[in-house]
Amino acid sequence: MSHRWGMSVDLDRCTGCEACVVACHAENNISTVGPEEAERGRAKHWMRVERYWEGEFPDVRLKFRPVLCQQCETAPCEPVCPTYASSHTPEGLNAQIYNRCIGTRYCANACPYNVRFFNFYNPVWEKPLDLQLNPDVSVREQGVMEKCTFCVQRINAGKIEAAANSRELRDGDIRPACVQSCTANALVFGDLNDPESAVSRLSRSPRGSKLLEELGTQPKVTYLERELWQESEGIRRG
């Protein structure tokens, strides 16, 4: 059976702790750019936690929303790439093939979610920080666009592990770094082609919606809305 990887994000569980953000850095060899470049808007965070203020003091609310590549089925970043660096894999991932990328940055312009990051300089890990680098993930050089891969190295490792044990992949075998670290278990990852997988079930939730769905991008990340408490403990939408 072919896979179609997807994720669900339960905004009612998310606490905004940002463990996912740092876990992603550690897993995927994302370099820090330093304060000067960060000030120019060049910091790289494949995973970020957006926050939205509603209302004014004292009746104020703050909502968190973890945002990563939505792995769109019809991805705006793909057709604009002149070198096919930004391309669709058979399992539905929006892959970035680094050695094809010539740095036009068209894809970042086209992406409505702002989740593509450009390497303006060669990355620097001041020694011996480089000893932490994950050997399963290639380091990107200057002039190359990079983005969330749904931790494709973990997907491949999971498949190899299952094959080595002569069995099918099980739901939950594969967890990207953000999902593994998510303290409140707000992030769930799995195969959308398997209707019984946890992510498929959650994606069908009446609380579910997709980010900027109206653009027709067909994202594979589903957000489950935060709820509000009611006296009766009946549940209504937040």
Place this chain on the structure above:
Amino acid sequence: MDRRDFIKASAATGAMATLASCGNPENQLIRFIPEEPLFPGIATWKPSICSLCSAGCGLLVRVMDGEAQVVRNGQTGLLKMALAKKLEGNPDHPISRGKICARGQAAIQVTYHPDRIRQPLRRSGARGSGEFQEISWDEAMSEALSKLNGIASAEDRKTLGFLTRPLDGQREVLVSQFLEQFGAAPATTYEVFGESVLREANKRSFGYAQLPTFDLARARYVLSFGADFLGTWNSPVAHSVAYGEMRQGRPGVRAKFVQLEPRMSQTGANADEWVPIKPGTEGILALGLAHVILKSKLRTPSAAGKAGELIDGWSAGLSNYSPEAVATQTGIAPARIERLALEFAEHGPALAIIGGAPLAHTNGMFQALAVNALNALVGNLGKPGGLFFTPWPSIAVGSKAGRGLRDLAEEILSASKSPVQVLLLNDANPVFGSPPAWKVAEALSKIPYIISFGSFLDETSTLADLILPDHSFLESWLDDVPESGTSMSVASIAGPVMRPLHQTRSMPDVLIEIGQQLQRRLSLPWKNFEQMVRASVNVLPEELSSLEKIHEKGGWWSEAPMNQPNWVQTARRQTPASEAQFDGAPSDYPFHFLPYPSQAFLDGSLAHLPWLQELPDVISTAMWSSWVEINPKTAQDLKIAQGDIIAIKSGHGTLQAPALLSPGIAPDAVAMPIGQGHQNYTRYASGRGANPLSILSGMTEPETGAHAWAATRVRIEKLERVEQKSPLILFSGGMREHEETHR
């Protein structure tokens, strides 16, 4: 030339050609023989314990082979060795349950930090100049021994001091035994967010001198008085795991969560109802809620047992705390107080939590006792969905008590000759973390000789004369008995996950070695710390005490009932309501100043990690920055715009930082994250931003001596012309939203 000579000659020229072609000097380094069996490319997982805060999360560390440039026996070379690659939570561990926080994820950078101290250092310049000279361990140990032998007479032994951040497990036992046998006073422990107020209050109310554990997963109503329990307080990972269950883990049941605080924290942002309250009035509100519950006869006063007896006027129904009276003090409308009280009493299991700023007022003890009484009133102690105290296993623990930092500094400054002649300094940075009025830097400078075990030069360890650098936690034997975060009995134990990268030695090993080599030898019965940790598990129930098994798992844990409460035998006096005192008259200093532990840096001890510096703060989105949160209306009145550099003035100092307009803060308060403003703390943190602790008053909670860090008032001045040394750097996602301002 015969064939044999030809081969020799060509081999030699080949080798020379290879050497000449190596432009990269690393390729000319000699290669050491690996010290351990390695399987290239195969990852193994080893248990460890996160040591960045006191929660004690169990880790699983991904370890793989790699090539490190190291110094061994004075020679630099390349060594193939097992290296930690990624930290994850240990799924079996009762605290972390497979998760760790953002800070824990970044903890691996401590080991690989480029500015780690790599071998012993002796001060070569003036104190505080930061000039040190590298020396060998032999030289360093003989210098340390001669200093300690120099205070060996019965009279002088008392002049050995030990200043440390709070220690865990066998480290604590070792340090207290070392000091006791040497003849010195117990260690002084210091951390910015010490929890002595809450421990003392819990001892009086419930008989447990411990931080509380909350069964959030089964609670139906949670009322939090300023506790950032999902972010930085107590055991945030354990709380977050349970919080997810509290929200969506039970079909048809979703708890209500109310947060009361003057500045919206990360935790507060998740509340169903966020209620701003005047700083220092949380205890009054708790008693106001109790008043409504008692008046409406939902509970009787006696339901609260001893915790209620401690409160003045409790048995009479707290007649002074009518909703109207409480409303004037707290700023919360009477009808809302009544509604919250009834919801709290009627939607059990209900839980009240107090932590952080409300305890850091001069009336912190009263506030904690009031909230404890509210918990006791709804009868949640030891019940599902209620309040627990983690049962401790029978492992030996050290003594916690020692002179407070403030008293220590005062003693040193008031004497003509410093009562501390040699100070051992372990992983505490009070020069950064204590209020200027305590004059800690001045006091430490009066101590003739300071030995630090620190891994980094910071504001305090630069005052040291000798530095004996410790291993990082991933290179050490670790053990920990968690104080809170689980209702199970836990002893975490872990060996090193990798060999030491640098020429460092573990602090407990150094203490044991010193103890053995002193002229007046101490009788510490262990060869090294590993042996001590191994010996400590022998007391655990036998079938579980096989160290190999424990080690594989990352510790020992078992379901256990709470220990028996340990009631204090002294007279149980009633605590009258006390109003919070603030430093600075409202006319001169119109704003409450609310410093808070930052999501990335906690008390500032993590500001040296580049991942955390570049982590966008979840409330402000700021990276690499300091900022002052100010209500937009207040900012408008003062003509302050986002990013303007403003001066914050208290009666004790001034600092400058950019303004961040935030709707989540009361108009009469300004808030600032703690963590930046280091003068001297590695290349990533030095000279960046401002330290809010540097303008705090030295006021304390009188019964425990804990620093009342939320009790300072300030005024704000807009600065017209300033050099923007530390601008506000915000992350907006992606790379398109910033204008290119400078090319």
